[in-house]
Structures are given as C-alpha cells and as structure tokens.
Amino acid sequence: MPLPKAELHLHIEGTLEPELAFELAARNGVALPYAGTDELREAYRFEDLQSFLNLYYELMAVLRTERDFEDLANAYLARAAAQGVRHAEIFFDPQAHLARGVEMGTVVEGLWRALGDSEAAHGVSTRLIMCFLRDESAASAMRTLEAARPYLDRITGVGLDSAEVGHPPVKFREVYEAAAALGLRRVAHAGEEGPPEYITEALDLLGVERIDHGLRCMEDPRLVERLVRERIPLTLCPLSNVRLRTVDVLAAHPLPAMLDAGLLCTVNSDDPAYFGGYAGDNFDAVAAALKLDEERLRELARNSFVASFLEDDEELRAR
C-alpha cells in the first residue's frame, strides 16, 4: 500500500501523456509534428524550464473541448489514486487556452466533470488553483481573473507559473490583491530558477500561503529562518528539478538539508507526463536516491496534508 499523501503541485496540462495527446489530436483533427508517441517522447530532453515550456504549450493544442479536459483530469486522478494520492490541489493555465480560442467555461467545466465526483470515482478530494502566466502581462492576468468570476465556486485559489526569471512577483501585486478580495487563496512559483528575492517578494507583496518549488531559498539562510518560523510550506518537485536541470542528479537534491533545517517540505510531481513520474514515483525516487527512512517519508506525507487547503475535519478523513 503506498503512503496516503496529498499532491499540492500538479499542473493538469502537465499530465498529458503521449498516448492521450495522440488520441485527442485524432479526435479533434489536430496535426502534431511528431510521427508517434516514441518520437514525441524523444523530445522530452530539456535544457531548462523554457525548453520544457515550449513543448508543454505546443501539446496543449490537442485540448479543445470539455470532454478533453474531463478525460485529461480523469486520467490523472486514476494514476494519482493508484499511487496513494488522497487529495490533489490542481493547477490549470487558462491563459494558454484562452489564447487558442478555448473559453474559460470549457476548461473549468470540463475539469469539473472529473473533479466534481472524484471522491466517489477515485477516492481523491480535489481543489482547483488557477495560475497566471508570469511571462504575460499583469493586465492579461487581471482579465483572466475577470473571466473566471462566473466559476469562482469551482476555484479555490490562484497561482503564478511559467517562465520565472525576469518576471518577479511584484508584477502581479494588484492582481493578487484583487484575488484576495474575491476570497481566493494564494500561492506562487518562486525560487525554481529565480533568485531567493522572488520568494520574499511572493510572501510580502503577493501574500502567498505556500511557495511552489522554493528550492533556491537555501542560498539565503535568513530567508530559510523566516520560512521555518512562519511555517511556510514549500511544494518541492524532485524529478522535475532533475529534468529541468535545476539540480544535477537526484542524489544531490537539497531535500534532506531542507528537512534538517526545519522547512515544511512536501514532495510533488509538477508535470508528471514530462518528468518521469507521478507523486508516488517522486516519493520512491527520493527515498532511494537520498536514502530517506520510513520516518522521513511519513513526515513528508504528513506535511502534504498540513500544507493543504483542506479544513481540519477533511484533512483527518483524507489521511
């Protein structure tokens, strides 16, 4: 039995497996510039975050209808459940779909068809987190927040993702203020490729409750002290870090040092179809490469529920 866990850093578009990509391409009459799944998998060799994002956005072309988003989410939830995930807080990137003429309602309602009965169908409770693309303008993010207003009963929070360097959190200060005024929870990617200052900015200027990745906090001992003191969770994604070359090899991942420092670390999959593994695979990989004992793994699983947006009673049920 895999350890029960919550997944807090998962881009639903990053769960698009090559087989499903080709199935949806055929269903929607979309031509993919790859001869087949093997050739597509060959393209999964990334130099950095941007080289991954290029493929990630390209493949989204196959996602067109509510049913596509429903199928995508159901495929993820089934895989996650099989790896012990009991609760998933799922990111989606509406701007990448709106830009292709796919409406907010298609995305949210399609995802909701799967998420709405995920507890019954998969034994996985869910939350939906709408991310803004940080390499787009703040005005575009604000328009996206407006477009989401009819669907806010389905959306728990907002996040910030895509190309980090050169797009500091401060750019989205007003958007996050507006999101907070709408009662939305707030998280942001920071310190994946960007400097520790972006983590501080996300906390101070965007009011985030969690930091996605946050790896580079380790370059600033005073920031580490603060994150420990304020119990700010970090949603780490070890296999992602290796594939995007933020960390050379898994055996060199700073996770053990981060746990020793008292940081509230969680282990997640980010974009599992692209990075070689789902939540349980990430747990297994760090356990082996970093020689984590059973107690450490239980700590990571416990942290995932503590850091989640579940209410206390829901959290107890999910564990």
Ligand code: ADE
């Ligand atoms: N979008 C999907 N995966 C991402 C990641 N790891 N970092 C930033 N943006 C992303």
Ligand code: ZN
């Ligand atoms: Zn991410």
